[in-house]
Amino acid sequence: MSGERNYLILKKFCQDLGVDLFGAADINKIKKDFALSKSLLERFDKAVCLGLSLSKSILEEIENAPTRLYFHHYRTANALLDQIAFKVSNYIQKNSFFALPIPASQIIDWQNQKAHLSHKKIGYLAGLGWIGRNNLLVNKTLGSQFRIVSILTDMPLKTDKPTKEACGECRLCIDACPVKAIKEDPADFEHLRCFEKLKEFQKQRLVDQYICGVCVKACIGEKASKEFHKQECS
16 A cells, blocks of 8 residues: 555544544654664654643643642543554554554653653654744644654655744743743753753652643643734733
């Protein structure tokens, strides 16, 4: 089957599993940065990136710190994504190709906040969004209110292209950040300042791992952002 036909069939399979976002990326230029063995990486040239939207009601409860409800929701979303990635990988294997599901949230270097690979970079290459001022993947419709997972594969697939869109005039995350780690230029995001705040939340036993959620709540998507700013100006 052609790459385009494979793409459409796999997308339908994933949508039937409940995913909200689907994209495919060429990873040849970035896989050298993955924390995986060279022999393993030689098999793969594509990645499928899948996303699930988060509950707006749970996010609304967040003010200046994460809540226990958000922490549970965050873990549940990641676990569900891992289950979906497992099913998608099995589906790919049954069609005689290799597949490697990468955990949605498994940090292997906490100090530097690094995982086996960057899901958000793959999401960007797969056309799901852009890297925003908040250092998160931002989708035009969902903002940053979603979680993603990636599956590496050698299945022939049509690949998506990165979007040329950006945050534009929206600065809601800058105003929301409790430690002002978010700057005008996404490249100036202060990782260490953010991480110190995450450690503070964890020490306070608000959550049991390093997460926040404040800028996730603030990043609401293009349409909602425009409505918000329109109300602010009226």
